[in-house]
Amino acid sequence: MNIAVIGTGYVGLVSGVCFSEIGNQVICVDNNEEKVQMLNEGIVPIYEPGLKELMTSNMQAGKLAFTSNIGEAIHQSDIVFIAVGTPSLPNGEANLSYVEQVAYEIGTHLESYKIIVTKSTVPVGTNDRIRDLIRNISSQPFDVASVPEFLREGSAIKDTLNPDRIVIGTSSERAIQTLKKLHRPLTSNLIITDIRSAEMIKYASNAFLATKISFINEISNICEKVGADVTRVAEGMGYDKRIGSAFLKAGIGYGGSCFPKDTQALIQIAGMVDYDFRLLKSVVQVNQDQRMQVIYKLQEALGSLAGKTIAIWGLAFKPDTDDVRDAPAIDIVQHLIDAGATVKAYDPIATDNFRKEIDIASISWEDSPLHAAQDADALCVLTEWKEFAQVDLTTLAQTMKEPVMIDGRNVYSAEQIQASAFHYYSVGRPGLVKLEGKATAII
Ligand SMILES: NC(=O)c1ccc[n+]([C@@H]2O[C@H](COP(=O)([O-])OP(=O)(O)OC[C@H]3O[C@@H](n4cnc5c(N)ncnc54)[C@H](O)[C@@H]3O)[C@@H](O)[C@H]2O)c1
Ligand SMILES: O=c1ccn([C@@H]2O[C@H](COP(=O)(O)OP(=O)(O)O[C@H]3O[C@H](CO)[C@@H](O)[C@H](O)[C@H]3O)[C@@H](O)[C@H]2O)c(=O)[nH]1
Secondary structure (H helix, E strand, O other), rough: OOEEEEOOHHHHHHHHHHHOOOOOOEEEOOOOHHHHHHHHHOOOOOOOOOHHHHHHHHHOOOOOEEEEEEEHHHHHHOEEEEEEEEEOOOOOOOHHHHHHHHHHHHHHOOOOOOOOOOOOOOOOOHHHHHHHHHHHOOOEEEEEEEEEOOOOOOHHHHHHOOOOOOOEEEEOHHHHHHHHHHHHHOOOOOEEEHHHHHHHHHHHHHHHHHHHHHHHHHHHHHHHOOOHHHHHHHHHHHHOOOOOOOOOOOOOOOOOOOOOHHHHHHHHHHHHHHOOOOHHHHHHHHHHHHHHHHHHHHHHOOOOOOOOEEEEEOOOOOOOOOOOOHHHHHHHHHHHHHHOEEEEOOOOOHHHHHHHOOOOOEEEEEEOHHHHOOOOOOEEOOOHHHHHOOOHHHHHHHOOOOOOOEEEOOOHHHHHHHHHOOOEEEEOOHHOEOOOOOEOOOO
16 A cells, blocks of 8 residues: 655654555655655664664665655555654643644645544544544545554564554544555454544553553552562562553653653543543652652662762663653753752763753763763662663672662662672662661561
């Protein structure tokens, strides 16, 4: 099939590449001309394992192209995917200006029947608005459908080529048949539903996953007080098929471009229809507080943070991505700076993006984990990059001024910590806290 994908962020680019990989003719559009030029030169603007290879091979096979000319792309396609951003407005609502702009441009370029599919995460009712907007501009035939995207950054290609399900929300039989045919090579689990339910499935899914994370983070905080180990608690819970083991990793709270924004947006969507989504509001609050646990533990270990040197390992919101959008590290580093500390930061790939968020003299940007830790009063592990688990803890402790570690992602095992000199704070594993070089009673 001939497909136009509007927007070459994570979703647009990965979808475009994967649709070409399964045999379609794809043209990706972005109004950022610099980005289009880079893509045409085979340069991938995001870090995603395997994406460059797949993109290049499909471009060379003539199945994938990039342009800033939306009209040309629409003329060549049967299906138009909208995959532009829907960032948060200051009140938490989704900003639909990019989606509406694209809908307007599609309307002005329609010259024959198209299926217009929204992949962007949009509030319930948005696809109806897109339909009205286009209908006001064009008398050409078209159908709209909501096909929300569930890919995760870092495993985006695998998620797209092997999805758990594809949700197709539309009232058009013609669109259903075409979209079924398009997606069947990816999975047989196609959920056909109405547009509003499809839009809601996306928000409800993200909100539920965020709820699981805040739930286990609260359990971890209680574990710390009652002497239980949250990793064993999560394991024991996860074997229950009704609960499932995924998304029960306690840490410093969720970040990224989706959970923070989509939970806020769903609270707003509920508010618009006079519903107070109390549970989700608590999930968001717990998540914000969880970031502060790192600071509380540092204060417990060091007292005042003024004048202290703190090493930070990990700036990305999770491993295998250079994305720092709403990363917990942003709040934590900002707090340390406000408290008068000096920060030595290291991330294998996200440093450049992080510096666009905060770049001040009291932060030094280090080129290795050990350089960041050198002469530091404490180390905070904020992203579970694989290379951190491989660092020799004896060498690390000797490099630091004080062997104090706040492991915000439970990277290290009990054995590694017991064999080390570290005064160690984990998340929800209080038996591993060492005080004055001696393990506490609960091991
Ligand atoms: N990032 C993810 O992992 C992910 C996963 C699932 C769903 N989503 C949702 O998908 C949507 C896109 O997310 P993203 O992270 O890919 O977005 P992004 O903001 O990273 O990228 C959007 C792209 O659209 C382009 N754009 C904006 N207006 C345009 C226009 N008028 N014409 C052409 N191009 C235009 C921008 O230049 C940019 O390259 C959002 O609604 C998001 O919530 C994201
Ligand atoms: O057990 C867990 C799992 C995740 N996280 C954190 O949660 C955040 C989000 O992680 P993840 O879901 O893996 O990354 P995203 O790429 O943001 O993907 C989410 O957001 C996307 C955008 O909507 C959806 O498409 C995906 O299905 C959904 O998983 C990260 O900060 C993780 O560190 C935890 O703290 N504990």
